[in-house]
Amino acid sequence: MINFLSWVLLLSGCFCVLISAIGLIRMPDLFTRMHAAGVGDTLGAILVIAGLMLQAGPTLLLAKLVLIMFFLLFTGPTACHALAKAALAGGEKPLLDDNNQ
Amino acid sequence: MPPLSAIVKPTTTNHQGILTISTGPTSDNRWLHAISLALTMAVIWFLLSGHTEPLILGLGAASILSITWLALRMDLIDREGHPIHLTFRAPMFWVWLGWEIVKSNLQVMKIILYPKLPISPRMFRVPVSQKTDIGRVLYANSITLTPGTISLRVNEHDIEVHALTQAGEDGLKDGKMDRLVTNVEGEQ
Amino acid sequence: MMFFVTVIALFPAMFLALGRAIVGPTLYDRVLAVNSFGTFTVLMIAVLGFMTDQTDFVDIALTYALINFIGTIAVLKFFVVGDFGYEEQRDQ
Known part of the structure; x- marks a missing residue:
């Protein structure tokens, strides 16, 4: 049962990561690519690590995996925000829709 | 002493x-x-x-x-x-935020896989009602953590947000996340 | 078996991220792609540790997550400010 759940979590996590990478290639400009990268950084990482957590069982390993997950969730948005701010300061113009502004 | x-x-x-x-x-x-x-x-x-x-x-x-x-x-x-004073109020917020992350992730994944790539990127400002820096950081990070919206610039009155679709803009402008973060922050 | 499948499934994603880092038109695209690549690498190291039953790999994954974040911030700071140091002049 746990093995089955672990399979499901790991495979759906890989699916999210793969779609995020496809989005990195397909999206037209920097800021939209950042949205695509966010998919892999949040849901992809959460699902893969949750799948590993089920395999680890109640040991110290579980605590380490929890720490990795929280670390990724705290630093992901910070790095993303820093990147967006640096790109705007560096004169990068976001691509906007025509009927909006 | x-x-x-x-x-x-x-x-x-x-x-x-x-x-x-x-x-x-x-x-x-x-x-x-x-x-x-x-x-x-x-x-x-x-x-x-x-x-x-x-x-x-x-x-x-x-x-x-x-x-x-x-x-x-x-x-x-x-x-x-x-910030130990945030610890006690945070878990309920995390559960809510986790659900929001899952929902917005599914939306963004659908957009990426859609052959015509139906995006309409936009920039707008949302007001912030938090009074401390840490509350604003929490709000801006929560915005970035849900894919489809990214916080670009933060100041004391509002946050400049880049959204991928109209739905993302509407979801942020109804102000639910703002209220919940202010509630977690708990400053009066 | 399940870890092996996961590792194989992570490979194409890493290749695509690497492709964006190489093509990238601007510097910021490359930094974004490298950051994503780092996140995928953290996941892959953790899964590889489980696959080979060497759970010490999880510590390496944790360290890699830390270094990935600090490296991204350092690169951005270097290209925006042009310097890793702190300039007191800028605050005044």
Whole structure:
């Protein structure tokens, strides 16, 4: 049962990561690519690590995996925000829709 | 016991040499924050090492004590640096935020896989109602954590947001996340 | 078996991220792609540790997550400010 759940979590996590990478290639400009990268950084990482957590069982390993997950969730948005701010300061113009502004 | 905070930190000078006086609850809870920082570090140290030999435990305790001392000396321990007051209200918010992350992730994944790539990127501003820096950071990070919206610039009154679709803009503008973050922050 | 499948499934994603880092038109695209690549690498190291039953790999994954974040911030700071140091002049 746990093995089955672990399979499901790991495979759906890989699916999210793969779609995020496809989005990195397909999206037209920097800021939209950042949205695509966010998919892999949040849901992809959460699902893969949750799948590993089920395999680890109640040991110290579980605590380490929890720490990795929280670390990724705290630093992901910070790095993303820093990147967006640096790109705007560096004169990068976001691509906007025509009927909006 | 005399108020230790009065001895250690009556006034401080910043790096430009201008005298600033520390006020408010920051200096009162200084020792409480130091103890909680040391305990947090001890728990994390044990979880990461898993050793129980006396020598290794002693080395761990020594490093924790020296880091706490350094943090006290560098004046890094305050409400903002180690926010224990947020801990008790946060779990319910995390559960809500987790559900939001799953929902917005599914939307963005659908957009990426759709052959015509139906995006309409837009920039707009949302007002913030948080009063402290840490509340605004929490709000901006929550916005970025849900894919489909990214916070670009933050100031005291509003956050500039880049959204991928109209739905993302609408979801943010109804102000539910803002209210919940203010609730977690709990400052009046 | 399940870890092996996961590792194989992570490979194409890493290749695509690497492709964006190489093509990238601007510097910021490359930094973004490298950051994503780092996140995928953290996941892959953790899964590889489980696959080979060497759970010490999880510690390496944790360290890699830390270094990935600090490296991204350092690169951005270097290209925006042009310097890793702190300039007091800028605050005044």
